[in-house]
Amino acid sequence: MAQTVFAPWDDPQQKPLIQFVGVTKRFGDFVAIDDLTQDIYEREFFALLGPSGCGKTTMMRMLAGFEAPTEGSILLSGQDIAGVPPNKRAVNMMFQSYALFPHLTVWDNIAFGLRRSDMPKDAIAARVEEMLKLTRLSKFGRRKPHQISGGQRQRVALARSLAKAPKLLLLDEPLGALDKKLRQDTQFELMDIQETTGTTFVIVTHDQEEAMTVASRVAVMDEGRIIQVATPEKIYEAPNSVYVADFIGDVNILEGTAKANGPESYAIDWGGAEPATATSARPFSDGQKAHLAIRPEKIAISAERPADAANAVQGKVLDIAYLGNLSTYHVELPTGQVIKAQSANTRRVSRRAYTWEDPVWLSWSATAGVLLES
Amino acid sequence: MTKTMLSTVAALAVIASSAMAEEVRVYNWSDYIDESLLTKFEEETGIDLIYDVFDSNEVLETKMLAGSSGYDVVVPSGTFLQRQISAGAFQKLDKSKLPNLENMWDVINDRVGKYDPGNEYAINYMWGTTGIGVNVDKVKEVLGEDAPVDSLALIFDPANMEKLSACGVHFLDAPAEIIPAALNYIGENPDAQDAETIEKAEPVLTAIAPYVQKFHSSEYINALANGDICVAVGWSGDILQARDRAAEADNGVTIEYHAPKEGALMWFDNMAIPVDAPNPDGAHKFLNFIMDAQNMAAASNYVYYANGNLASQEFLVEDVIGDTAIYPDAETLENLYTTSPYDAKTQRVVTRLWTKVKSGT
Amino acid sequence: MRRAVLIAVPYLWLLALFLVPFAIVFKVSLSDTALAIPPYTPTLKDGFSALISGLDFENFVFLTQDDLYWKAYVSSLQIAFVSTIVTLLVGYPMAYGMARAPEEWRPTLMMLVILPFWTSFLIRVYAWVGILSTEGFLNQFLLWTGIIDTPLTILNTNWAVYIGIVYTYLPFMILPIYAALERLDESLIEAAEDLGCSRMQAFWLVTIPLSRNGIVAGCFLVFIPALGEFVIPSLLGGSGTLMIGKVLFEEFFANRDWPVASAVAVILLLILIIPIILFQRNEQRQQEAEQ
Structure with a gap:
């Protein structure tokens, strides 16, 4: 049975659930969202990622x-929702602070939205029980929010926002208040729930790891604009700009001028002993300024110069960050630039072939880096 | 060290000097003296005068009966004086310290003797009548030219009161003065002491109470002078003060005072020294100062009340001595009645009746 | 040791400022009136055993025999109740407005609420005499605008008493409600709207319940003093305004009957104990909820 890839954005037949069409939002002189156009599809888990003040919360x-x-329009299932007040939208939100009603029990919190609809009483009860079960809270229905743990509160907030089976669920930094371990568990739980319910999720976060883990597509935002929208792999492997490359994970940037040296292949004169070779589908003219972005794990480190490497530079180990499964080496090049290289600790640390101040060789393939315009 | 000592010494000095300065504390009715007399007393005697005021005998009496009021001279009215004397609230006057006693008027001394036999405890300060103050133009506008402004019928006939309520009527909040007047109006003894007679005043008062805007013992002076009300049942001098204030303001309000022709209550305000007065010696000095003919005349000239000081009469201005509203002629004087204090049981009947009249409950 | 002292302080405070005065008043309420200083008997001067044997509940029995007293209690309760409701209706929107005002305005608004306290209470009540009297500012203004052609009689009626009480105690209502509303997380309202509430529903289902403690505290802070209020009804009220504070004054001053006056006061206190205990409970519950 062939697994179909979930990628409605590549299918021109698909109708988007949400469309931002030329949306601008200004607060006084401050432009929070700048002429933004973006589609979000049904059943997507769409992440808005960016530093604080980038406009992601305003979008949500x-x-x-x-x-x-202020300008432009937002369509939900093709309908402009400009004049529709929050209580009339088939959209629910999970707040960063959870915004649980402190005077109501967990059960009543979850039932709150259902009671505002014309759902019969027993149907409400059934739905609340279902939600409690989904979020593994069945035992806590009678408790008040201040009588349960932070993780449980987070699940109540999720259950409450899902109870009305919204077309679209908005999650505002949903895991920000949890500690790291709990956050990772919860990320998978969120994905499970999203898959089970088939709801479209839009998540706002400043945590790139979280966005990468949960999202089907990630939108990296800066100053009211979306810089890149793509699947997590594409965002990571093929960032479209230095900003995105830098924002998502660790990256080394070599700045220089490009010169074609083959089909879709360029030599980058970055100031090192020899120019770096990199392939790029994106065309560069000779002498054009370019940035070569290489992830640390794509750079190999060795004591001797590897024979068949497309690119190799020598440097000196400045620092070693030991992360358990991996180590990151900070290597200073003769040009003064510091390059990070990561390698898996498959051997015990004591057997390591190089240590501080040792001269080492860094090498990477022609396809390891991404060549970006400046 | 020296600094601390200096400030301690300074503090002690302040305490010492304040303890050394002689003080006399006087508790008198509000608006009841020419205030320049207060400075004059301080200048003549070197005693600091602390002057507080009250506006009801009841407040004074409560202070007296609670004891330790801290006052050296207080000014109760006749019936209150009598009761407080029997409660042991006052000390006998040391007449050797009061050479000005010879200035007093025997006629008034005799009448005050009803409350303070032998004038052992108090000297009369002022006396007056309880009568009717009218805003002449307004009353005539409401009741016509022949309005009975000098009769109790003006205030006790519901027909008149109903009309007057349109322009505002105030009554003293003093049951011991209004109930006798009501009794007098229906031909009963105003000095009745038995509950049965006193209760006869109730229907008279209940019938007119709805038309009384307020029962209050001091607000009527301003209200009358400003033209806010057209009739006030009040004390002679207060109404005359209102008359003068209105004349000074030149606001088109003309006030007259009338002691009702059916008879009016004659009352006496007397100065006495509490039994626990901190400075009885100073208190005597103050009484003697007040009994000085010129001082007493100054006070009367200022407040428009008659006083019990015969010698002062030659210093009284014509406005005062010549006004029958203040110094009534012999015929009117005969028509004035006095009252005696109620005992505790009767007092309760009086208060209860008064509450019923005022609140309907 | 230090703990014992710390615990002792509030109890001594209570003892000195409440229990001892109350015991004295209670003792006087069991005495008989007398023409003496002080005006009741027996006193400690008569010896302890004579003192005890001289006490009885006669005065309390007396209070039941005249309908004046219970009518005054009922009327006071009614005036206090109505004033509390009106104060709440006026105070809540003000507190709400303050809590929703931009942060930088709030200290100023708070100041404006507290500002009247800088002037003597008596002067402020007197000021209302000037405003409400027949020739007062209010009537002059209304006459000038042509809304009325004859001056309204407000002063010396129960209306003036209500105005006086509401005005005087308004800050006591606003401040606790403001404190509750200011703590209220704005996102709760958004959450309620997000879950299908209209603005009004969100207000009733979230804002009101969450400011409940402030409302309860404010109501008690207004109701309790309003019940025994004396100054406002005597300055602004008419002769028909029947309140227990005035009855107490009459007993004390006009009748010189300290024992009956004390009995009236003891009953007033007993009536007040119920709301005071409820108030305490509310405060306690609030503290527990916050822990």
Whole structure:
């Protein structure tokens, strides 16, 4: 049985669930969202990623109905939702602070939204029980929010926002208040729930790891614009800009000028002893300024110069960050630039072939890096 | 060390000097003296005068009966004086310290003797009548030219009161003065002491109470002077003060005072020294100062009340001595009645009746 | 040792400022009136055994024999109740407005609420005399605008008493409600709207329940003093305004009957104990909830 890849954004037949069309949002002189156009598809787990103030929260609040766009329109299933107040939208939100009602029990918190609809009483009860079960909270229905743990509160908030079976669920930094271990567990739980319910999720986060883990697509934002939208792999492997490359994970940037030296292959004169070779589908003219972005784990480190490497430079180990499974080596090049290289600790540390101050060779293939325009 | 000592010495000095300065504390009715007399007393005697005021005998009496009021001279009215004397609230006057006693008027001394036999405990300060103050133009506008402004019928006939309520009527909040007046109006003895007679005043008062805007013992002076009300049942001097204030303000309000022709209550405010007065010696000095003919005249000239000081009469201005509203002629004087204090049981009947009149409960 | 002292302080405070005065008043309420200083008997001067044997509940029995007293209690309760409700209706929107105002305005608004306390209470009540009297500012203004052609009689009526009480105790209502509303997380309201509430529903289902403690505290802080209020009804009220504070004054001053006055006061205190205990409970529950 062939696994079909979930990629509605590549299918022109698919109708997007949400469409931002030329949306601009201004608060006084401050432009929070700058002429933004973006589609989000049904059953997507869409992450808005960016530093604080990049506009991601504003986008989410416009979807929830707490803010209205200054210009442009937002369509939900093809309908402009400009004038629709939050309580009339088939959109629910899970708040960063969870916003659980402290005067109501867990059960009543989850039932809160259902009671605002014309659902019969026993149907409400059934739905609440279902939600409690889904979020493994069945034992806590009678408790008040202040009587349960942070992780449980997070699940109550999720259950409450899912109870009305919204077309779209918005999650505002949903895991920010949890400690790291719990956060990782919860990320998988979120994905499970998203798959089980088939709801479209839009998550706002500043944590790139979280975005990468949960999302089907990640939108990296900066200053009110989306810089790149792609699957986590593409964002990581093929960032479209230095900003994205730098924002997602660790990266080494070599800055220089490009010169074609073959089909889709360029020599980058970055100031080292010899130019680096890199392939790129994106064309560069001779002498054009370019940035070569290489992830640390794509750079090999060795005591001797490897014979068949497309690129190799010599340097001196400045620092070693031991992370258990991996070590990151900070290697200083003769040019003064520091390059990070990562290698798996398959051997015991004491048997390591090189240590501080040792001269080492760094090498990478022609396809290891991504060549970016400046 | 020296600094601490200096400040300690300084502090002690302040305490010492304040303890050394002689003080007399006087508790008198509000608006009841020419205030320049207070400075004059301080200048003449070197005693610091602390002057507080009250506006009801009841407040004074409560202080007296609670004891340790801290006052050296207080000014109760006749019936209250009598009761407080029997409660042991006052000390006998040391007449050797009061040479000005010879200035007093025997006629008034005799009448005050009803409350303080032999004038052992108090000297009369002022006396007056309880009567009717009218805003002449307004009353005539409401009741016509022949309005009975000098009769109790003006205030006790519901027909008149109903009309007057449109322009505002205030009554003293003093049951011991209004109930006797009501009894007098229906031909009963105003000095009745038995509950049965006293209760006859109730229907008279209940009938007119709805038309009384307020029962209060001091607000009517301003209200009358400003033209806020057109009739006030009040004390003679207060109403005359209102008359003068209105004249000074030149606001088109003309006030007259009338002691009702059916008879009016004559009352006496008397100065006495509490039994626990901190400075009885100073208190005597103050009484003697007040009994000085010129001082007493100054006070009367200021407040428009008659006093019990015969010698002061030659210093009284014509406005005062010549005004029958203040110094009534012999005929009116005969028509004035006095009252005696109620005992505790009767007092309760009086208060209860008064509450019923005022609140309907 | 230090613990014992710490615990002792509030109890001594309570003893000195409440229990001892109350015991004295209670003792006086069991005495008989007398023409003496002090005006009741027996006193400690008569010896302890004579003192004890001289006490009885006569005065309390007396209070049941005249309908004046219970009518005054009922009327006071009614005036206090109505004033509390009106104060709540006026105070809540003000507190709400303050809590929703931009952060930088709040200290100023708070200041404006507290500012009247800088002036004597008596002067402020007197100021209302000037505003409400027949010739007062309010009537002059209304006459000038042509809304009325004859001056309204407000002063010396129960209306003036209500105005006086509401005005005087408004800050006591606003401050606890403001404190509760200011703590209220704005996202709770958004959450309620997000879950299908209209603005109004969110207000009733979230804002009101969550400011409940402030409302309860404010209501008690207004109700309790309003019940025994004396100054406002005597300055602004008419002769028909029947309140227990005035009855107490009459007993004390006009009748010189300290024992009956004390009995009236003891009953007033007993009436107040119920709301005071409820108030305490509310405070306690709030503290527990916050822990």
